[in-house]
Every structure is written in C-alpha cells, then in structure tokens.
Amino acid sequence: MTHDRSVPSPRTPGHYRLGLVCLGNICRSPMAEVVLRARVDDAGLAGCVDVDSCGTGGWHVGRPMDERAASVLLAGHYDPSDHRAQQYDDTWPAAHDLLLAMDADNLAELGGRSERVHLFRDHDPIGTGDDVPDPYYGGERGFEEVLAMVERTCATLVAALQREPDLGARP
Ligand code: 4NP
DSSP, X not given: OOOOOSOOOOSBTTBEEEEEEEXXXXXXXXXXXXXXXXXXXXXXXXXXXXXXXXXXXOTTTTOOOOHHHHHHHHHTTOOOXXXXXXXXXXXXXXXXXXXXXXXXXXXXXXXXXXXXXXXXXXXXXXXXXXXXXXXXXXXXXXXXHHHHHHHHHHHHHHHHHHTXXXXXXXX
C-alpha cells in the first residue's frame, strides 16, 4: 500500500476542489473541512481551493455539526457554525480533484484508493494510512484526538497544495 503525500493535479489549472468524506457528516469530515479551510485561508489560497464534505449515510442531512465536534472546534478558535450535513452521491468524484475518506469503511464506499481517492491520513505524517477513529459513540477526548490528527494532516495537505504549480500563482 502506498501512502503518497502528494496530491493529484487539478483538473482545472489554478483551481483545486477537495471533498472530505465520513459516515454521518456531523463529526470528522466537517471538523476536517473547517480546519482545512482555515489553513487554506492562512496560506493565501482561499480564492483557488474549495473544500466541502459529506457523509456516506444520510441520517443527518441538513443538520449542523455534532455539538461535541463544534465545541472542540470553538475551543481551537475555529468557527463550526456554517456546517449543514450533506450526503455523498455519485456526482462527487467528477466534481472534486481529490476525495479524502476518513476511515477504511468510508474509503471502501468510494471504491477504494485511486489517483483521486485517498484516505485522509495517507497525508498524516504520524500514523500514516490509519483511520480517523469515529468519535460519535465516545466522549469529548475522542473529539480532541480527531482535532489533533486533522490539524496535523491539514498542514501536510496545504503544503502539498502549495507545491502545485498553478495554485496561488496569480499576481
Ligand atoms: P461522523 O460520525 O461519520 O464522523 O460524522 C458519525 C456521526 C453519526 C453517526 C455515525 C458516525 N450515526 O450513526 O448517526
């Protein structure tokens, strides 16, 4: 199994679309979406990198983030308030340059690894290729651990995006 930390080239030069996928779209992928968007913004790439997220299950469609996920994000000075859950469908692969699955089950739902489908933690320098564990049935601590993994992995992802030749290159 390869754990390639590079990202595939964008389909449209100068514009990158990243989609994050978990099960319910109320805990892990929305936490990663909010953190990744903040890091993209910090890197000056907000105008050319889009980030969104979805769940393979549809139970929570239209609902805001899980309160525990939101409070851990708020404690880290991120804003969770805009999130509304949405469900994965088969328009997602063509609409994104890279889909990142939070765990092996989510990855299997996307058809497994490919050039444009990775496990999120393929990009984590610690625990490369591991799952982001589902914190939904656990306590606050699980959400704090998810945030630490997500922050680390988003830093690596943004570094990979910064190596893309056409992104952020505009005067
Ligand atoms: P997520 O967590 O996939 O990280 O959003 C879950 C949220 C809800 C459920 C499972 C996992 N659920 O079964 O409702």
